[in-house]
Amino acid sequence: MVAKAKRIRPTKEQAQELNHRLDAVVDAGHISNLYCDCEICQALAKQAELMGYRTNSTIKQPSDKWDRRKQEKEKRHQVDLVKVANLAGQGLTSAEIGGKMHRSKSYINKVARDFDIKIFTKKER
Template sequence: MVAKAKRIKPTKEQAQEFNRRLDAVIKAGHINNLYCDCDVCQALAEQAELMGYRTYSTIKRPSDKWDKRRRVYEKRHQIDAIKMANLAGQGLTSAEICEKMCRSKGYISKLAKEFDIKIFTKKRGRKPCH
């Protein structure tokens, strides 16, 4: 078994250099691009490797597997939103929708916010006497 090298705490100058390069990446607007191969992002990756935050500095291209998972995830959410909109249109509450769709209440409320679906609530209080 190979012993893993212990990460050494960076010096103040290394931390400042790392923060400067991180600010440059943010200023360039590459915060959501994990697979960017521009000079600014590569410099940050090399600095992170130097400081022991990463084990490799080359940035790999994403595989198609992740794109496929994202598409399946979005498609499933759209299908669930359509089903939920139909059930909400029938006047069911969120608890009843959860039970019919076999999904959690948090998932239903998240979809309702994401797709702007109005779920009605049952009226509380006393029932009319006649």
């Protein structure tokens, strides 16, 4: 069994340097990109590895799986949007729409809120 190396607490200067590098990454706007290979992000990765926060700073390539899942989700939302709009036009409540579409009431309300669809709260007789 391989013993894990104990991380040494960074000095105040090292912590400040890491914070400066983090600020530079945030200023560059690269906070949501896991696979960035720019100089700023690489400097942050190297600094984190030197301080023991990260064991492997190699850049991984993104897989197509996440792009595919994102596209499938967007398609599903577009189809649901049309269905919600049609059922809301018939005067159904969000609970009734959710029952017909086999989706939760909170999901129906979220779609309606995102696309400004008016859903009746009470069914008028």
